Amino acid sequence: MTELSTDRRQPEMPATRWGDPAEAGPLPDSVRGLVGMVFPLGDTPAREDVTVPAPALAAELLDSLRSLLGEEQVIVDDEIRRVRTRGKSTPDLLRQRAGDLSDAPDVVVRPRGHDEVQALLGWAAEHRVAVTPFGGGTAVTGGLAVDRAGFAGVVSLDLGGMRRLLSVDPVSSTAVLEPGLRGPEAEALLAEQGLMLGHYPQSFEFASIGGFAVTRSSGQSSAGYGRFDSMVVGLRVATPSGDVRLGSSPANASGPDLRELFLGSEGAFGVITEVTVRVRPLPEVKVYEGWHWPSFAAGADAMRALAQSDLLPTVLRLSDENETAINLARPDAIGGEGSAGSVASGGCLMIAGYEGTPEAVAAKQAAVTAALEKLGGTALGPEPGESWSEGRFAAPYLRDSLLDVGVLVETLETATFWSKRDELYRAVSAALTETLGEGTLVLCHISHVYATGCSLYFTVATEGGEQPLERWLPAKAAACEAIVACGAAISHHHAVGTDHKPYLAAEIGEVGVAALRAVKAALDPQGVLNPGVLIP
Numbered sequence: 001m002t003e004l005s006t007d008r009r010q011p012e013m014p015a016t017r018w019g020d021p022a023e024a025g026p027l028p029d030s031v032r033g034l035v036g037m038v039f040p041l042g043d044t045p046a047r048e049d050v051t052v053p054a055p056a057l058a059a060e061l062l063d064s065l066r067s068l069l070g071e072e073q074v075i076v077d078d079e080i081r082r083v084r085t086r087g088k089s090t091p092d093l094l095r096q097r098a099g100d101l102s103d104a105p106d107v108v109v110r111p112r113g114h115d116e117v118q119a120l121l122g123w124a125a126e127h128r129v130a131v132t133p134f135g136g137g138t139a140v141t142g143g144l145a146v147d148r149a150g151f152a153g154v155v156s157l158d159l160g161g162m163r164r165l166l167s168v169d170p171v172s173s174t175a176v177l178e179p180g181l182r183g184p185e186a187e188a189l190l191a192e193q194g195l196m197l198g199h200y201p202q203s204f205e206f207a208s209i210g211g212f213a214v215t216r217s218s219g220q221s222s223a224g225y226g227r228f229d230s231m232v233v234g235l236r237v238a239t240p241s242g243d244v245r246l247g248s249s250p251a252n253a254s255g256p257d258l259r260e261l262f263l264g265s266e267g268a269f270g271v272i273t274e275v276t277v278r279v280r281p282l283p284e285v286k287v288y289e290g291w292h293w294p295s296f297a298a299g300a301d302a303m304r305a306l307a308q309s310d311l312l313p314t315v316l317r318l319s320d321e322n323e324t325a326i327n328l329a330r331p332d333a334i335g336g337e338g339s340a341g342s343v344a345s346g347g348c349l350m351i352a353g354y355e356g357t358p359e360a361v362a363a364k365q366a367a368v369t370a371a372l373e374k375l376g377g378t379a380l381g382p383e384p385g386e387s388w389s390e391g392r393f394a395a396p397y398l399r400d401s402l403l404d405v406g407v408l409v410e411t412l413e414t415a416t417f418w419s420k421r422d423e424l425y426r427a428v429s430a431a432l433t434e435t436l437g438e439g440t441l442v443l444c445h446i447s448h449v450y451a452t453g454c455s456l457y458f459t460v461a462t463e464g465g466e467q468p469l470e471r472w473l474p475a476k477a478a479a480c481e482a483i484v485a486c487g488a489a490i491s492h493h494h495a496v497g498t499d500h501k502p503y504l505a506a507e508i509g510e511v512g513v514a515a516l517r518a519v520k521a522a523l524d525p526q527g528v529l530n531p532g533v534l535i536p
């Protein structure tokens with residue numbers, strides 16, 4: 001067992017912003033100039049005179065919780081309750097910035113291991129107190145905004161007290177991780193043994209291992225290492241009905257695979273307290289490079305060809321024309337003509353990345369290069385790839401700086417089969433631009449591909465106006481309706497939470513919803529776990 005020393009812990013994120021406060025800053029002047037050419041700029045800082053609602057949990061219940069888990073595990077501090085309120089979607093941030101803390105938990109409880117989580121769930125079921133597991137707090141679909149109606153109070157179950165690497169099986173290439181470890185913390189502990197997980201979502205620096213599992217997260221290296229759910233070999237879950245251990249072997253025919261029941265369960269069925277993951281040796285070489293495509297369709301067809309011939313690099317992503325132009329826009333590049341086949345002349349940028357031993361990287365890179373050249377791509381060399389790699393976790397900081405000057409930025413994602421990709425792309429883009437009106441920028445990329453289809457990830461930037469939240473919510477609803485009308489997934493990797501719940505029945509059917517409710521009733525008969533999340 002390896003403890004994570006306190007000095008290696010990721011910092012706490014502030015309530016109204018993303019990330020490490022030391023990394024945050026105002027919009028750089030050069031970017032401000034560019035943004036000002038597209039949007040009217042204002043000054044819309046977060047409110048500072050914010051009051052956290054008084055805890056609603058009765059004093060006797062707090063006392064019984066303290067005697068159950070110990071004084072230090074039960075925290076009623078206003079600032080800690082404030083940063084455990086909701087997640088980090090743009091609506092979450094806008095509500096926090098406006099001082100709306102109506103979803104604040106009454107108390108934050110920080111268990112030190114599985115048994116304390118199990119004890120807490122028993123207590124919550126007995127006293128009808130709602131419990132919302134809190135991993136990294138990076139949820140973007142309302143998974144941390146529980147419905148407190150009918151409950152004696154709300155406990156935020158902070159998994160930050162469970163941050164150990166419990167064991168490693170080097171022969172089987174597996175490791176058992178506690179759920180509260182953040183992405184970099186888990187990687188640092190594994191790296192001490194020459195191993196890695198390889199899961200790098202954009203929220204990598206702050207999201208947790210348990211959160212990755214229960215939201216079916218997908219990272220930037222999904223082409224090579226797979227989605228997080230494909231890395232999970234075993235789970236231990238505390239439920240109000242008792243302890244569940246799953247994953248006695250890599251695969252089995254012992255009935256339906258119950259691991260799947262908890263992957264994507266968003267804390268509604270149980271609290272994941274241990275995750276056994278597949279690990280790999282640390283790569284000796286990492287190479288990222290750029291490719292130019294004349295159009296988004298041409299690049300997407302090339303991705304499909306790679307996926308269908310089992311020839312995927314570790315990282316494979318393609319920006320549409322708008323995202324390519326915005327990502328490359330620099331004051332000195334504006335008006336530049338660019339040479340034929342370069343991204344400055346239009347078209348789309350693809351990033352391909354290769355990780356592994358020098359021999360494996362060289363062989364895969366040669367095979368992919370030959371295939372992409374044959375399909376009509378133009379190699380741009382390492383510079384675009386390195387630049388993507390350096391800035392890969394920076395965009396969420398930019399969102400805060402843009403919100404500060406009145407520009408509304410939000411993302412959404414979906415997935416479909418290759419044959420419906422173009423229809424879905426057009427439908428969601430049209431829903432967003434028609435609802436938000438002229439001057440709105442809609443950007444898209446593909447960064448998760450399969451032999452049969454892909455995800456589409458949209459970024460929207462528009463003038464925030466006087467009421468940015470009221471401006472965004474109808475646009476998000478229109479995009480969700482377009483997704484449903486196309487028969488696509490309401491989420492590829494952001495999960496259902498509360499925001500996507502109204503659209504879930506259209507995807508899984510009424511019998512599917514009834515099956516989810518039956519599982520919930522078996523595992524959580526009093527319904528105390530994340531009420532209102534996931535299940536319609």
Ligand SMILES: Cc1cc2nc3c(=O)[nH]c(=O)nc-3n(C[C@H](O)[C@H](O)[C@H](O)COP(=O)(O)OP(=O)(O)OC[C@H]3O[C@@H](n4cnc5c(N)ncnc54)[C@H](O)[C@@H]3O)c2cc1C
Nearest residue numbers: 135136137138139143201202203208210211217218267272
């Ligand atoms: C800027 C930004 C970029 C993002 N980029 C990506 C991306 O590239 N790929 C991607 O997949 N996602 C991305 N996300 C979404 C988010 O990071 C993922 O959903 C992530 O997996 C959530 O993990 P977390 O630890 O922060 O979970 P939290 O936000 O703490 O919780 C999410 C949900 O899971 C429940 N939960 C948390 N831990 C447990 C547990 N141990 N047991 C049971 N339930 C639990 C919570 O109650 C909640 O319902 C992004 C989010 C942001 C804000």
